[in-house]
Amino acid sequence: MAENDTQSQVRVCQSCGLPFDEGHLKFIAKEPNGEDSIYCCFCYKDGAFLNPDATIAEMIEIGVPHLAAKIGEPAAREAMRQLIPTLARWRVG
Secondary structure (H helix, E strand, C coil), X not given: CCHHHHHHHCCECCCCCCECCHHHHXXXXXXXXXXXXXXXXXXXXXXXXXXXXXCHHHHHHHHHHHHHHHHCHHHHHHHHHHXXXXXXXXXXX
């Protein structure tokens, strides 16, 4: 599978869950070789995580306020609890 095919299947930042829809494409980070990353520019820059010691729990807390503005805090917290552990950065193994 070509790199572009892989990137086109990634619909959210694989660290924080930021959607890479049409309005958010400008937030896709670049890899050191200039290719699009699977991470957003808020999580990743110059080939490294901006907060390398972040935990899943911390990432959930970072994301909740952004999503809560659209769906409310309880629903946002549950959505983030379900999403974040499934993302590439956080999967174990």
